Amino acid sequence: MHFLTLLLTLLSGSTGILSGRVTTPAGAPVADVLVSLPDLHRSTTTDTSGRYSIAGLPAGTFTVTFQRIGYAPAVRSVVATGGDVTADVTMRESVVELTGVQVTASANATSPLNSPQPTSVVAGDELRQSQSQSLGETLSGVAGVRSWSTGVGIGKPVIRGLTSNRVLVLDDGQRLETQQWGDEHSPNIETANAERIEVIRGPASVLYGSDALGGVVNVIEKDLPDAVGVPGFVRGTMSAAYGSGNGLKDGALDLEGGSGSVGFRGSLSGRSSGDVHTPDYVLWNSGDRALGGSGTIGARGTWGSLSGTFSQRDERISMTDEDPLATPTQRMSTSHARADLALPLGAARLEVSTGYERSRRREFEDDTTSTVGLGLLSQTYLADVHYHHAPLGQFSGLLGLSGLRTTFNKFGEETLIPPSRLNTVGIYAFEQSEGRRVNLSFGARYDYRRLDVDADTALGNSARTHTWSSAIANAGLLFHLSEPAALVINVGRGFRAPSSFDLYSNGVHEGTVAFERGNPNLKTEKSINTDVAVRAQTARLAFEVGAFVNLIQDYIYTFPTGTVDSASGFQIYDVTQGNARLTGFESAFQWHPTAYLHLQGTADYVRGQNTSTDQPLPNMPPFRATWTARLEHGQRAYFSIGGETNARQTRLDPAERQFFADAFGGAGYQSRPYALMNVGAGAGFVAGSRTIMVDLSLRNAFDRRYADYLSRIKTNAVDPGMGRSLIARITTEF
Numbered sequence: 001m002h003f004l005t006l007l008l009t010l011l012s013g014s015t016g017i018l019s020g021r022v023t024t025p026a027g028a029p030v031a032d033v034l035v036s037l038p039d040l041h042r043s044t045t046t047d048t049s050g051r052y053s054i055a056g057l058p059a060g061t062f063t064v065t066f067q068r069i070g071y072a073p074a075v076r077s078v079v080a081t082g083g084d085v086t087a088d089v090t091m092r093e094s095v096v097e098l099t100g101v102q103v104t105a106s107a108n109a110t111s112p113l114n115s116p117q118p119t120s121v122v123a124g125d126e127l128r129q130s131q132s133q134s135l136g137e138t139l140s141g142v143a144g145v146r147s148w149s150t151g152v153g154i155g156k157p158v159i160r161g162l163t164s165n166r167v168l169v170l171d172d173g174q175r176l177e178t179q180q181w182g183d184e185h186s187p188n189i190e191t192a193n194a195e196r197i198e199v200i201r202g203p204a205s206v207l208y209g210s211d212a213l214g215g216v217v218n219v220i221e222k223d224l225p226d227a228v229g230v231p232g233f234v235r236g237t238m239s240a241a242y243g244s245g246n247g248l249k250d251g252a253l254d255l256e257g258g259s260g261s262v263g264f265r266g267s268l269s270g271r272s273s274g275d276v277h278t279p280d281y282v283l284w285n286s287g288d289r290a291l292g293g294s295g296t297i298g299a300r301g302t303w304g305s306l307s308g309t310f311s312q313r314d315e316r317i318s319m320t321d322e323d324p325l326a327t328p329t330q331r332m333s334t335s336h337a338r339a340d341l342a343l344p345l346g347a348a349r350l351e352v353s354t355g356y357e358r359s360r361r362r363e364f365e366d367d368t369t370s371t372v373g374l375g376l377l378s379q380t381y382l383a384d385v386h387y388h389h390a391p392l393g394q395f396s397g398l399l400g401l402s403g404l405r406t407t408f409n410k411f412g413e414e415t416l417i418p419p420s421r422l423n424t425v426g427i428y429a430f431e432q433s434e435g436r437r438v439n440l441s442f443g444a445r446y447d448y449r450r451l452d453v454d455a456d457t458a459l460g461n462s463a464r465t466h467t468w469s470s471a472i473a474n475a476g477l478l479f480h481l482s483e484p485a486a487l488v489i490n491v492g493r494g495f496r497a498p499s500s501f502d503l504y505s506n507g508v509h510e511g512t513v514a515f516e517r518g519n520p521n522l523k524t525e526k527s528i529n530t531d532v533a534v535r536a537q538t539a540r541l542a543f544e545v546g547a548f549v550n551l552i553q554d555y556i557y558t559f560p561t562g563t564v565d566s567a568s569g570f571q572i573y574d575v576t577q578g579n580a581r582l583t584g585f586e587s588a589f590q591w592h593p594t595a596y597l598h599l600q601g602t603a604d605y606v607r608g609q610n611t612s613t614d615q616p617l618p619n620m621p622p623f624r625a626t627w628t629a630r631l632e633h634g635q636r637a638y639f640s641i642g643g644e645t646n647a648r649q650t651r652l653d654p655a656e657r658q659f660f661a662d663a664f665g666g667a668g669y670q671s672r673p674y675a676l677m678n679v680g681a682g683a684g685f686v687a688g689s690r691t692i693m694v695d696l697s698l699r700n701a702f703d704r705r706y707a708d709y710l711s712r713i714k715t716n717a718v719d720p721g722m723g724r725s726l727i728a729r730i731t732t733e734f
Contacts, residue, residue: 015302015344016084019053022046022066022091030091033068038101038109039388040305040342041223055229056261056300057085058344061391063109065101066091072539075101075111077434079391081347094539095592104170104198104218106441107207107388107398107430113535114434116441116476117204117490118546118586120145123196128731129680129695131192131241133248133271133288135169135217138191143544143602144201144586146621150712152246152273152722153288153317154186154330158710159201160548161582161606161620162214165499166525168204170218171311171336175208177380177406178334178359181499183712188313188334188359190292192239192252192269195222201586202548203494203529206443206474209402209426213494213527213552224265224298224307227258237733245699245725246287247274261300268293275318279703279723283713284324285367290315304343311336318367322716327367333360347390355382362412372412380406397431397443408500416507417500417518418456424449439478446471449497459506461520466503468524470495485536488546492529498522502556502575508568515565516558519575527552543589548582555580557610557617560655573655578612582620601627607651616651621710622671623647636684636691643677649709674706674721687732695729 029050134155136147298307430443474492533546608617628642
């Protein structure tokens with residue numbers, strides 16, 4: 001009875017109002033500033049006098065961010081005790097306009113400048129202009145990130161040379177399990193209506209567990225609105241695009257509103273494209289079609305907040321084969337439901353997130369048959385509990401508990417891996433402090449995983465149970481060398497448990513053009529990664545330069561046996577383990593010599609070495625540099641010219657070198673240097689109370705022939721890169 005009384009007292013604790021005024025150093029008000037409480041998913045804007053207010057502020061310690069075009073973002077920490085809190089902020093004019101918040105790399109929101117790990121954020125105009133048909137391609141302009149692609153519809157993020165199950169994809173903080181262990185299995189997630197995408201470059205297993213060995217990609221929705229203290233409303237955004245290079249037709253609609261403490265959002269998106277036009281020919285069977293939608297409803301009060309979301313995404317991808325007359329296709333359907341609850345507990349808060357995901361993949365021999373060649377069905381149940389404790393001196397952080405259960409079944413004529421059931425539980429803690437000169441972060445995690453595999457006569461395996469456990473930790477130090485510059489050092493461990501495919505594959509895998517045999521005795525991959533970087537940001541210049549060393553123990557890979565499968569004619573590859581070392585650097589800069597001229601660029605490189613065989617790791621991205629020069633007139637019109645230069649990958653492993661020699665008559669034939677030029681322009685037009693934004697982008701402006709080294713289609717066709725393509729996009733709010 002006493003416990004119940006205490007619990008009710010905590011849950012019904014008083015709330016206050018966060019308010020304040022945003023001004024320039026001269027005291028002038030700054031209107032239309034986006035003021036956000038990312039820890040509570042709340043936001044508002046300042047009025048013409050620079051004032052703002054957010055009602056229903058519970059007790060606790062929260063990060064508040066302030067962002068507006070033409071000003072440097074500001075980040076403040078506020079401590080609420082249940083009453084009103086005032087936070088006045090001075091914003092300085094700045095041509096550099098970086099995103100002011102990241103929530104993926106730490107327990108509490110921080111600015112990317114103060115992130116304990118290398119973190120990139122793609123948002124706003126940059127995200128709108130980089131939208132592509134796959135997640136990997138959308139992010140391919142980020143330093144240290146590439147796309148492992150199979151045509152335009154399949155593009156998986158590659159972070160520092162690692163991809164597939166070594167890069168974890170999150171949907172607004174919740175992990176996706178869309179079977180991306182296959183080379184041609186892309187994460188089935190939509191980015192058209194995302195507010196921003198955050199990328200952690202390097203291990204993040206302390207917060208996210210297995211599969212975050214190489215990094216994390218978090219696709220984040222806008223905060224769910226409400227109408228607390230303001231009249232009810234409905235508003236929306238829509239966009240449409242067309243691309244000439246493959247007949248792309250793309251559209252998205254987002255509708256949201258609020259009434260009192262209740263808010264809602266509904267989104268629709270769809271796209272279709274025909275075959276890709278290269279500079280020399282039409283790439284056969286390379287079209288794509290996708291349709292998706294989601295709906296969210298939630299409520300906020302003095303008791304906390306509760307929301308529920310359901311999303312559905314279906315995609316049909318044509319797969320380019322070696323035979324121009326072949327028309328294999330892949331169809332994916334992903335259903336995702338989740339519920340999120342947040343409760344204030346005095347100066348602490350409790351967050352509970354649960355989810356269900358159903359991922360169904362079907363592969364067909366041609367585009368007319370209804371007979372499934374290979375069918376894969378997984379169902380995943382997720383739960384995460386975060387207890388954000390009250391501040392302990394300068395430290396704030398969380399204690400976490402996560403659980404996951406995935407069931408897998410197969411269907412269709414072919415078989416690739418046996419049915420299985422995976423159960424995982426993890427406990428972890430993460431702490432951070434932000435001082436005037438020194439920021440510290442550290443965390444630890446313990447995970448236990450159990451995989452129960454059914455007997456499968458077609459694959460020749462018996463029933464078996466596997467168990468793995470992992471204990472890891474990380475630590476980071478950020479030292480402000482001066483007001484605009486910081487030195488960052490981060491050391492962290494990552495891990496990845498073997499997938500069923502690694503353990504039990506035993507047959508032809510069309511995706512890799514090989515007969516692959518798994519190894520049921522594999523151990524968990526373990527890594528230790530060290531990052532060192534220098535970051536700086538002034539009113540006209542921002543840059544980050546960093547280097548990393550990632551040492552992976554028990555790295556899982558395949559090697560050719562020298563034997564050919566008589567039925568398929570494919571060489572047999574066995575799965576084994578060894579040790580690997582990945583080293584490299586990343587750099588990105590923005591320089592704005594005037595208010596209308598903007599220069600930016602990136603450079604990155606990764607060197608992968610199998611230290612057990614003393615051979616290069618396969619599929620490592622070569623050196624790349626990008627550059628863009630952009631002229632702006634006001635905030636609504638711009639013209640840009642830019643490009644990218646990719647070096648030839650000369651460090652091929654023996655299997656790659658032999659494959660290129662056999663297929664194309666010379667080792668490394670499909671790994672050549674190339675440079676592409678892109679041109680862009682855009683303008684905003686006022687129509688009544690709305691602004692219509694028009695963006696034009698001419699990609700591969702000189703129609704260059706090229707083969708991306710990380711494109712799997714380079715083994716099926718000569719120079720399969722898309723030729724000159726004009727993309728027109730219209731976006732408006734209503």
